[in-house]
Amino acid sequence: MKKILVTGSTGFIGNYVVQELLKNNYQVIASSAREEKAKQFSWYSQVKYVAFNFQDFDESINYALFFDSPDAVIHLAWEGLPNYKSLFHFETNLPLHYKFLKNLIVNGIKDITVTGTCFEYGMQDGSLSEDMQSMPANPYALAKDSLRKFLQELQKVEPYMLKWIRLFYMYGSGQNPNSLLSQLDKALANGDKVFNMSGGEQTRDYLPVEKVATYVVQIATQNNVTGIVNCCSGKPSTVKSLVEKYLEEKNKNISLNLGHYQYPDYEPMHFWGDDKKLKTIINNG
Amino acid sequence: MKKILVTGSTGFIGNYVVQELLKNNYQVIASSAREEKAKQFSWYSQVKYVAFNFQDFDESINYALFFDSPDAVIHLAWEGLPNYKSLFHFETNLPLHYKFLKNLIVNGIKDITVTGTCFEYGMQDGSLSEDMQSMPANPYALAKDSLRKFLQELQKVEPYMLKWIRLFYMYGSGQNPNSLLSQLDKALANGDKVFNMSGGEQTRDYLPVEKVATYVVQIATQNNVTGIVNCCSGKPSTVKSLVEKYLEEKNKNISLNLGHYQYPDYEPMHFWGDDKKLKTIINNG
Numbered sequence: 132m133k134k135i136l137v138t139g140s141t142g143f144i145g146n147y148v149v150q151e152l153l154k155n156n157y158q159v160i161a162s163s164a165r166e167e168k169a170k171q172f173s174w175y176s177q178v179k180y181v182a183f184n185f186q187d188f189d190e191s192i193n194y195a196l197f198f199d200s201p202d203a204v205i206h207l208a209w210e211g212l213p214n215y216k217s218l219f220h221f222e223t224n225l226p227l228h229y230k231f232l233k234n235l236i237v238n239g240i241k242d243i244t245v246t247g248t249c250f251e252y253g254m255q256d257g258s259l260s261e262d263m264q265s266m267p268a269n270p271y272a273l274a275k276d277s278l279r280k281f282l283q284e285l286q287k288v289e290p291y292m293l294k295w296i297r298l299f300y301m302y303g304s305g306q307n308p309n310s311l312l313s314q315l316d317k318a319l320a321n322g323d324k325v326f327n328m329s330g331g332e333q334t335r336d337y338l339p340v341e342k343v344a345t346y347v348v349q350i351a352t353q354n355n356v357t358g359i360v361n362c363c364s365g366k367p368s369t370v371k372s373l374v375e376k377y378l379e380e381k382n383k384n385i386s387l388n389l390g391h392y393q394y395p396d397y398e399p400m401h402f403w404g405d406d407k408k409l410k411t412i413i414n415n416g
Numbered sequence: 417m418k419k420i421l422v423t424g425s426t427g428f429i430g431n432y433v434v435q436e437l438l439k440n441n442y443q444v445i446a447s448s449a450r451e452e453k454a455k456q457f458s459w460y461s462q463v464k465y466v467a468f469n470f471q472d473f474d475e476s477i478n479y480a481l482f483f484d485s486p487d488a489v490i491h492l493a494w495e496g497l498p499n500y501k502s503l504f505h506f507e508t509n510l511p512l513h514y515k516f517l518k519n520l521i522v523n524g525i526k527d528i529t530v531t532g533t534c535f536e537y538g539m540q541d542g543s544l545s546e547d548m549q550s551m552p553a554n555p556y557a558l559a560k561d562s563l564r565k566f567l568q569e570l571q572k573v574e575p576y577m578l579k580w581i582r583l584f585y586m587y588g589s590g591q592n593p594n595s596l597l598s599q600l601d602k603a604l605a606n607g608d609k610v611f612n613m614s615g616g617e618q619t620r621d622y623l624p625v626e627k628v629a630t631y632v633v634q635i636a637t638q639n640n641v642t643g644i645v646n647c648c649s650g651k652p653s654t655v656k657s658l659v660e661k662y663l664e665e666k667n668k669n670i671s672l673n674l675g676h677y678q679y680p681d682y683e684p685m686h687f688w689g690d691d692k693k694l695k696t697i698i699n700n701g
Contacts, residue, residue: 218573221566226511264549270569277562281506284555288503 331371363404588625616656648689
């Protein structure tokens with residue numbers, strides 16, 4: 132059975148991707164900088180865990196060997212989120228993650244899946260499809276967009292398979308405590324009467340993280356998939372309706388103080404993913 | 417009088433830019449990695465020359481002081497040309513030149529002019545204007561395009577003036593010996609009967625390098641210019657007609673073996689610069 136390296140395995144998505152790979156009987160090498168956190172996950176005993184901090188990256192090391200020669204990698208690691216506007220993303224992360232992936236590739240790992248972001252599309256409204264020109268408008272998006280372009284140029288010189296998964300919005304247990312639904316959970320747990328949020332009229336594309344993990348694993352493990360794939364629901368939903376649906380499902384009540392927060396300036400008001408390519412992959416799975 | 421640092425001063429354009437600045441009575445700090453070459457130029461005694469090799473870049477040095485505190489910089493230096501397809505451009509040059517310029521900026525130089533390339537437009541045909549989306553299609557173009565985007569993000573955090581000059585084609589004395597007109601000069605000097613060239617039907621935008629230098633200096637020294645500026649003639653010309661005009665001006669004859677070389681795969685067949693913005697700048701000069 133294929134041996135797959137998952138970087139960022141103790142991150143929000145990583146935890147679910149490892150579970151999904153194990154469920155599908157893959158051999159998993161899980162990596163992250165936080166072994167103490169990894170030990171708390173039920174999957175810890177079922178994987179080969181290799182602690183690695185990207186700050187310790189050393190070009191003279193063969194990382195294919197370091198990670199016990201996996202057949203493929205799902206590269207989720209990325210430091211400094213969710214601070215999208217920090218220059219750190221392209222000043223530090225971009226060259227580091229490029230060098231890391233190139234190291235794996237030249238050392239023989241030719242099946243590479245990397246997570247990108249819907250922010251690569253930038254300030255473009257509406258349904259976003261993979262063949263659209265990217266227009267990153269913040270340092271995080273610019274770093275991911277540049278990483279993808281660098282990796283695509285590398286393919287011309289050093290052939291390998293690249294799957295670039297553009298993540299849209301997601302929610303679920305273990306998410307960043309500052310995210311919308313985590314904040315809502317906290318407000319409910321506190322018994323708050325009022326929940327402060329933005330106007331809620333912005334249209335987004337949301338998926339539960341468990342679903343995202345199944346998509347990531349299907350994309351990463353199919354041999355005939357290449358290039359960019361939107362990982363999305365394909366269904367536009369306003370943030371307000373997301374919150375209302377969430378409260379309904381939990382059978383909870385709280386008064387929404389709409390308009391308390393401004394809309395973020397680094398995103399367009401209405402966008403969602405075109406899921407045509409994703410659907411084809413899922414149907415082949 | 418303003419003190420202007422010119423990096424890459426011993427390069428093809430650099431030599432002419434230094435001359436043009438001196439003609440306009442600017443105080444010039446000229447830099448390059450090749451002091452021996454610099455000594456051969458007549459301007460050597462009229463500038464403060466500071467030898468610097470980008471390979472020796474050291475983050476702990478204050479380069480504003482190192483270069484004697486110029487008021488502005490015209491950054492022409494860029495290694496590894498004309499090998500457009502080498503990954504070196506974004507793997508090595510991009511982070512190095514970004515760090516170098518950031519170092520100048522945070523150390524107080526707030527007036528920065530950098531040369532980009534028409535290749536940032538990528539495989540787009542026709543008249544290319546500065547407001548078009550860039551679509552770099554080779555590692556050199558990608559590195560320059562990324563450098564510009566990084567510098568634009570840096571502006572949001574660390575305000576400074578950025579002028580980004582997109583160079584189109586040029587010709588003149590001192591050009592790379594592999595360039596078209598240098599090869600033609602050589603063939604003429606050899607008394608060759610036949611000159612091997614491409615089909616010559618590709619449309620380009622050519623300027624004599626002396627003209628390019630006057631444009632670069634005008635753009636760099638005007639206070640109200642910002643952003644991207646095409647440095648171009650605005651007039652499409654086929655490569656064949658460029659060669660024929662050149663022969664006519666020199667009153668020379670040689671048989672053109674058209675179609676001997678293939679058209680390059682990293683350029684569209686027909687493109688030239690939109691010079692509206694440039695003209696406004698020149699008219700204000």
